[in-house]
Amino acid sequence: xxxxxSAVQIDRSIGDFAYPEVHVRDAGAGLSEKTIHYISDVKxxxxxxxxxxxxxxxxxxxxxxxxxxxxxxxxxxxxxxxRYYLAPGTGAKRSWDEVPEDIKRTxxxxxxxxxxxxxxxxxxxxxxxxxxYSNIKKAVGEQGVIFVxxxxxxxxxPEIFRKWFGKVIPIGDNKFSALNSAVFSGGSFIYxxxxxxxxxxxxxxxxxxxxxxxxxxxxxxxxxxxxEVTYMEGCTAPxxxxxxxxxxxxxxxxxxxxxxxxxxVQNWSANVFNLVTKRGLAHEDAQVKWIDCNIGSRxxxxxxxxxxxxxxxxxxxxxxxxxIHAADETTSNIISKSISIGTGRATYxxxxxxxxxxxxxxxxxxxxxxxxxxxxxxDTYPTITVRGTGxxxxxxxxxxxxxxxxxxxxxxxxxxxxxxxxxxxxxFVNDLVRQFPMEYSVELKRLIELEMEGSVG
Amino acid sequence: xxxVAHDEVTQAGSILFGPVDSRGPDxxxxxxxxxxxxxxxxxxxTRKDQAWRFANVDLLDLTPFKFxxxxxxxxxxxxxxxxxxxxxxxxxxxxxxxxxxHRDVISDQLRQRGVIFxxxxxxxxxxxxxxxKHFMSQPATLGSAKFAALHxxxxxxxxxxYVPRGVEIELPIEIFHWLAGQNAAVFPHLLLVxxxxxxxxxxxxxxxxxxQSPGFACGVNDLIAGPGAKVTYVCAQKWGENVLALQxxxxxxxxxASVKSLNLHLGSRYSRFESLSRLTGEGARxxxxxVSIADGIQEFDARTLQDHACPHTTxxxxxxxxxxxxxxxxxxxxxxxxxxxxxxxxxxxVRNLLLSDDAEANxxxxxxxxxxxxxxxxxxTSGQIxxxxxxxxxxxxxxxxxxxxxxxxxxxxxVIERIEERVLADHLRKLIEEKFAR
Numbered sequence: 042x043x044x045x046x047s048a049v050q051i052d053r054s055i056g057d058f059a060y061p062e063v064h065v066r067d068a069g070a071g072l073s074e075k076t077i078h079y080i081s082d083v084k085x086x087x088x089x090x091x092x093x094x095x096x097x098x099x100x101x102x103x104x105x106x107x108x109x110x111x112x113x114x115x116x117x118x119x120x121x122x123x124r125y126y127l128a129p130g131t132g133a134k135r136s137w138d139e140v141p142e143d144i145k146r147t148x149x150x151x152x153x154x155x156x157x158x159x160x161x162x163x164x165x166x167x168x169x170x171x172x173x174y175s176n177i178k179k180a181v182g183e184q185g186v187i188f189v190x191x192x193x194x195x196x197x198x199p200e201i202f203r204k205w206f207g208k209v210i211p212i213g214d215n216k217f218s219a220l221n222s223a224v225f226s227g228g229s230f231i232y233x234x235x236x237x238x239x240x241x242x243x244x245x246x247x248x249x250x251x252x253x254x255x256x257x258x259x260x261x262x263x264x265x266x267x268x269e270v271t272y273m274e275g276c277t278a279p280x281x282x283x284x285x286x287x288x289x290x291x292x293x294x295x296x297x298x299x300x301x302x303x304x305x306v307q308n309w310s311a312n313v314f315n316l317v318t319k320r321g322l323a324h325e326d327a328q329v330k331w332i333d334c335n336i337g338s339r340x341x342x343x344x345x346x347x348x349x350x351x352x353x354x355x356x357x358x359x360x361x362x363x364x365i366h367a368a369d370e371t372t373s374n375i376i377s378k379s380i381s382i383g384t385g386r387a388t389y390x391x392x393x394x395x396x397x398x399x400x401x402x403x404x405x406x407x408x409x410x411x412x413x414x415x416x417x418x419x420d421t422y423p424t425i426t427v428r429g430t431g432x433x434x435x436x437x438x439x440x441x442x443x444x445x446x447x448x449x450x451x452x453x454x455x456x457x458x459x460x461x462x463x464x465x466x467x468x469f470v471n472d473l474v475r476q477f478p479m480e481y482s483v484e485l486k487r488l489i490e491l492e493m494e495g496s497v498g
Numbered sequence: 499x500x501x502v503a504h505d506e507v508t509q510a511g512s513i514l515f516g517p518v519d520s521r522g523p524d525x526x527x528x529x530x531x532x533x534x535x536x537x538x539x540x541x542x543x544t545r546k547d548q549a550w551r552f553a554n555v556d557l558l559d560l561t562p563f564k565f566x567x568x569x570x571x572x573x574x575x576x577x578x579x580x581x582x583x584x585x586x587x588x589x590x591x592x593x594x595x596x597x598x599x600h601r602d603v604i605s606d607q608l609r610q611r612g613v614i615f616x617x618x619x620x621x622x623x624x625x626x627x628x629x630x631k632h633f634m635s636q637p638a639t640l641g642s643a644k645f646a647a648l649h650x651x652x653x654x655x656x657x658x659x660y661v662p663r664g665v666e667i668e669l670p671i672e673i674f675h676w677l678a679g680q681n682a683a684v685f686p687h688l689l690l691v692x693x694x695x696x697x698x699x700x701x702x703x704x705x706x707x708x709x710q711s712p713g714f715a716c717g718v719n720d721l722i723a724g725p726g727a728k729v730t731y732v733c734a735q736k737w738g739e740n741v742l743a744l745q746x747x748x749x750x751x752x753x754x755a756s757v758k759s760l761n762l763h764l765g766s767r768y769s770r771f772e773s774l775s776r777l778t779g780e781g782a783r784x785x786x787x788x789v790s791i792a793d794g795i796q797e798f799d800a801r802t803l804q805d806h807a808c809p810h811t812t813x814x815x816x817x818x819x820x821x822x823x824x825x826x827x828x829x830x831x832x833x834x835x836x837x838x839x840x841x842x843x844x845x846x847x848v849r850n851l852l853l854s855d856d857a858e859a860n861x862x863x864x865x866x867x868x869x870x871x872x873x874x875x876x877x878x879t880s881g882q883i884x885x886x887x888x889x890x891x892x893x894x895x896x897x898x899x900x901x902x903x904x905x906x907x908x909x910x911x912x913v914i915e916r917i918e919e920r921v922l923a924d925h926l927r928k929l930i931e932e933k934f935a936r
Contacts, residue, residue, distance in 0.1 A: 398855055412870035415840070421865040426552070427880040429855035439875040440867050 071121045074098065077223060080126045084192055084226065089203070097212050097222025104216040118314055123286055125224040125257070181239055186270075187232040188243055191259045194230025201232050205263055209292040209322045218318040221257050221290040228258030228289065233268040233299075242271040242304070260291045264299035264327075271302040291319040295327035302330040325368070332476055366395045366402040366432075375406040378470050381417035391423040393434060400431040408438035411469050443469075463490045511564040513683045513714070517651050518565065521619050523626075533650035540644035549641025552828045552860040553799050557742060557768045563683040563714040565652075566595025573678050573707055574599060581674045583703055583734075584921055588669035589615045594676040594707070596655050596684050604667075612662035615671065618687055621658030628660060632691050632722050636748040640772040640801040645744045649685050649718045656687030659700065661727075666697035670730075670922060673700065677715060677741060678707040686717035692727035692755075699730040699919055706738030706765070715743040715766075723755035725779065730758045732922055734929055737765035739794065746772045753779025753808075760917055762926055763790035763798050764933045770799040777804075777811035786815040789913045789926075791906075791933050792825035792857075802831040804846065806839040809869075815846040818913050820906050821857035832864040833876065839869050846876035851883065851909055853902075903934050 077098055081091040106115050181188055187198055195202045212222040233239060264270050295301045301321065321329030364373040379387030389408045410419035421438045443465045451461035467474075467486055474482045517530045543550040543558070569577075578600055581592045590602040604615045614625060622629045638646035657673050675686040692698055706713060715737060723729045737743050743766045751757050763769055775784040790798045804813040819827045833844040850859035861878040883905050891901035910930060917923040 410865075410867070412867065412872070415838070415870050417870050419865065419867045421863075421876070423861070423863060423878070424551070425861040425878055425880065426858065427850070427852065428858040430852050430857075430882040431855075432852075433879075433881045435877065435879040435881075436861070436863065437875070437877040438863075438865060440865060440872055442870055442872070 070124050072098065072101075072123070072125055072220075072224070076125055080224060080226065083126070085196075087195070087199070090195060093207065093212070094223050094225075097219050097224075100213045101216060101219035101223055104213070104219060106216060115314075115316075118286060126226060180241070181243070184237045184239070185234040186237060186239060187230065189230050191228040191230045191261065192226065194261065198230070198232065201263060202230060202261065205292065205294050206261055207292075209294060209320050210290055210318050214318060217288045217316045218290050221259060221288050221318070225257045225259035225290065228260040228291075229262070229272070229274075230260070231262040231270065231272065233262075233264045233270045235265040235296075236267045237265075238269040239271070242273045244273045256287050258289045260289070261294075262292070262301060262303070263294045264296060264301050266296045267298040268296075269300040271304065273304040273306075287313055287315045287317070289317045289319075291317070293319075293321035293329055295321060295323050295329050297324050298326045299324070300328045300330075302332065304332045306334045323371075332473070334473075364391075364393045364404055366393075366399055366404070369399050370401045371399075372403045374404070375408075376473065377406075377408040378411075378473055379409075379419060380411045380413065380466060380469065381419050382413045386418040386420070388420040388422065389438070391425075391436075393423070393425045393427075393436070395427045395429075395432050395434060397428045399429065402432040402434075404434045404436075406436040406438075408436075409469070410438070410440045411466065412440065412442055413466075511567065512561070513563050513565060513648075513652060514560060518654075521654070522622055525630075526622050530651045530653075533647045534652075537644055537647035537651055540647060543641060543644065547641065549801060549830070551830065551862065552826075553770070554768060554797055554826070557797075560714065562681045562712065564681055566597070566677075566679055566682040566684065569594055569597065569599070569678055577674075577676050577678065577707055580705070580707075581676075581703075583672050583674070583701065584670055584925060586669050586921075587672040588667050590672045590674075591615075591617070591657055592674040592676070593655060593684075593686065594678050595682055596653075596686075598655055604671075608665070608667060611665050612660075613665060613667065614658065614660040616658055618656035618658050618689065619654070621689070625658070625660065628691060629658065629689065632720050633689055634718060634720060634748075636720075636750070636774065636776070638718075638746050638748075638772065638774075640746075640774060640803055642744060642746050642770070642772055645716055646718060646746050649687070649716045649746070652683075652716075653685040653687050653718070656685075656689065659688070659690045659698070661692045661696035661698045663693040663724075664695045665693075667699070670699040670701050670919065673702045675702065675704050675715070675717070676707055677705070677711070677713040677737065679713075680711050681713065682711070683714040683716070686715065688717075688719040688721070690720065690729065690731070691722045691724070692729055693724045695726040696724065697728040699732075699922070701732040701734065701922060701925075704733070704735045704737055704743070704765070706736075706741060709738045710740060711738055712740040713738060713742070715741060715745075717743075717745045719745070719747040721747065721749040721757060721759070723749070723751045723757045723782075725752045726754040727752070728756050730917070730919065730922075732759070732917065732926070733761045734926065735761065735763045735765055735769060736929065737769070739765065739767060739796075741766045741769075743769040744772075745770070747774070749773070749775040749784060751775065751777045751779070751782040751784050751811075754781040755779070756783040756785075758785040758787070758916070760787040760789070760913065760926070762929060763788065763792075764929060766796065768797045768799070770801070772801045774803045774805065775813060776807060777813060778807050780808055780810040782808065783812040784814070785916065786813065786817075787913050787916055788817040789910050789930070790817075790819045790827065791822075791910070791930065792819065792827060793822040795824050797826045797828070799828040800830070802829075802846075804831075804833045804844055806833070806835045806842045806844060809839050810841045811839065812843040813845070814843075815848075816913055816916070817848045818851070818910050819849070819859065820851045820853060820910060821859060822853040824854075824856040826858045826860070828860045828862075829878070830862040830864070831876075832866060833874055834866045835869050835872050835874065837868045840871035842869065842872040842874065844872070844874045848878040849909075850878075850880040851906065852880060853882070853906070906934075907931075 077094045081094060178188055210218050212219050231243060262272055293301050293303060323329045375391060377389045381387045387410060391406060393404045395402045406423060408421050412419060419440055423436050425434055425436055427434050443462060447465050448461045451464060452458060516534045543555050545551060545553065545555055577594050589604040591598060592600040598617050604613055634650055659671060661667060675684060677684055688702060690700060721729060721731055749757050761771060773786060775786055777784055786802060788800060792798050800817060802815060804815060815831060817829060821827055827850060829848045831846055833846055835842045846863055848861050848863055852859060859880045863876040863878045865874055865876055867874055883902060887905055888901055892898060914923050914926050
């Protein structure tokens with residue numbers, strides 16, 4: 042068993058290709074007030090947004106890095122070398138022939154359509170999905186749903202946008218939310234009117250021609266009373282970035298009785314620092330559900346949170362998590378599954394807080410980690426504060442290996458060791474993957490098979 | 499930076515004047531001076547330190563505390579009278595304000611077989627090699643490095659217990675530490691070294707002569723279990739209600755050795771307990787048990803590390819806390835499986851029972867796993883007394899107050915039951931009942 046495991050090697054380098062950058066309009070490297078004014082000028086920001094950005098910059102410069110608990114690796118980020126704004130339409134070009142064979146094979150195996158492959162491989166800076174996007178936009182538009190880029194949102198719908206923007210995650214929440222507040226561009230703005238249940242998941246994927254996946258995207262979703270919406274971002278295929286810092290802010294507001302489900306699947310290349318602040322505000326009877334699947338990256342720090350502000354609000358998520366109970370009868374559920382391969386390291390960091398004098402709050406946290414190789418590593422650091430009686434909070438975590446008995450059993454029945462291994466890993470994440478929309482869960486399963494295959498035995 | 503500037507200190511005999519001329523040999527006094535320098539240079543903990551997260555660090559003001567002066571005859575008589583623990587023991591030491599006030603020596607038979615049971619200051623002269631090898635050999639890494647340095651600088655007595663190869667001491671060894679006098683400080687120390695296949699049980703009592711008197715206790719224990727040794731260590735902490743207490747325990751478990759430690763926390767205003775258990779040989783096993791009952795404005799702060807440095811080792815932590823009134827509890831624990839420490843079994847379970855609306859439980863159970871062939875799990879729960887169970891007992895005519903006490907005792911008893919020595923377990927149950935009766 043051990044020998045077999047040590048043979049598992051995942052080639053993370055497949056995402057590491059670079060190409061010459063030719064940016065017609067960019068803000069140059071480094072960050073100063075000039076950069077902010079430049080971004081605001083190019084984007085034709087209203088004055089309040091410009092001020093918001095400047096406040097963000099000030100806070101960013103003042104705040105220290107979270108050094109006392111976070112990975113020292115953060116100190117490797119050189120903020121002066123980062124380009125904070127690239128104008129749309131100025132992305133780099135290269136031809137399909139330049140795309141490495143193994144990447145093409147990955148796309149092939151994942152069953153990604155030709156056109157999307159080109160976008161993902163960086164051959165086309167923008168994925169032309171105008172038709173799909175306008176269909177979706179039309180379909181939901183009839184119900185009064187607004188589904189646009191954040192820039193368009195703040196310009197055309199200021200009355201809704203301004204009310205909630207920066208309210209769930211204030212500028213000063215942390216150093217990286219401040220940075221995002223200063224230089225944000227891209228991301229989505231969604232408003233779902235009262236009682237409207239959006240049938241199809243809204244996918245950032247289909248909107249990316251309007252504005253590229255940003256480094257500093259800003260997403261704001263508001264589900265009005267009794268409405269329901271599912272939003273998806275990212276995709277299972279490896280995503281290639283020339284930039285090394287991705288720092289998004291995602292704010293969700295679920296008003297009374299509303300339901301928001303936010304699904305992320307990300308596969309960053311190994312040079313990317315993925316530092317994302319995500320938080321949902323659940324009003325009375327509302328439900329916010331985060332499903333977050335992270336593959337790759339150099340360091341991902343992301344703790345989606347839910348503030349349960351109204352009675353009976355509910356939250357659900359996986360990976361690092363933050364649950365603040367702020368009203369009676371609130372329920373939160375955290376399920377985290379991690380798989381560490383090679384020298385991979387998965388860390389769960391959670392916060393559950395049930396403050397004073399609340400009644401009948403419940404939290405359930407489960408963290409399961411699967412270790413594939415002898416050099417793999419996993420950590421769990423939950424923090425749980427409960428005050429008073431009448432609440433029930435439980436946290437459980439386990440760490441295990443793929444069971445030798447399972448592998449033996451499957452090999453007995455004629456499966457190769459690699460197949461057995463991949464089946465076993467898929468089984469480990471199955472109850473979570475099942476929650477994804479069909480195409481995603483199929484892609485994700487294939488991706489896991491791919492990661493395991495050729496690396497065992 | 500020192501905790502306070504020296505010119506703020508006005509009282510004679512303040513512990514913040516540094517080491518007094520101790521009776522120890524030169525090398526020991528050199529160590530004490532070095533430790534004092536370290537104490538002064540280390541920063542005062544803040545809540546921003548992960549190791550002190552949630553802790554009420556403002557309580558750690560050491561300015562009022564001074565070395566215990568001479569004990570009055572009345573106090574001495576009172577302490578000797580009150581030092582009642584187990585009926586039958588293999589040996590007993592009673593310390594009051596770091597002064598040894600009474601000893602019941604071990605039997606001739608045990609002495610002839612090589613067992614050493616004596617005050618620390620004698621051991622450092624008579625058994626220098628053993629002492630120097632094990633005395634505070636492990637740096638305090640769970641947050642209290644500053645206080646470990648303070649202890650080393652100011653420790654003047656304590657217990658040295660050595661159990662040689664193959665010797666099994668059937669009856670427990672009992673140690674009392676008493677705080678006596680207003681603002682007194684004590685620095686209890688236990689250095690326990692067991693050789694191959696030795697077996698010993700130790701119980702330590704921490705008590706105050708005057709329930710209301712403020713005091714400061716800063717203790718360190720070194721528990722060394724040699725190959726195949728079996729050590730049971732029980733601590734019954736019953737400091738007075740205005741006492742500030744810090745206890746730093748280091749346990750080393752060598753191959754095939756087994757250490758079981760249980761800490762019962764009942765007294766003090768603020769009590770912090772750091773426990774590092776390092777498993778260094780195959781087949782080593784460490785059981786870390788604790789029970790706390792906090793009421794009033796008590797704050798109990800426990801930080802633990804189960805450090806698996808070798809393959810085929812087992813550790814099992816079970817902490818149960820009952821919290822009443824405005825009491826607070828903090829648990830910060832980590833299971834660390836070092837690279838290549840495969841076939842590790844490590845468990846960690848913390849359960850908090852909240853008995854009032856103002857009680858607060860903070861739990862930070864952690865895992866750091868750097869090897870893959872392991873079985874590790876941890877769990878932390880916070881809840882309250884089950885309404886159905888209350889109903890059941892009341893339906894059978896048991897008044898609510900008693901029913902509640904029964905349920906809390908039952909909840910805590912799961913931990914006490916893990917102590918195999920019946921007299922010890924019974925004694926701990928008795929202490930728990932006394933706290934309820936108050």
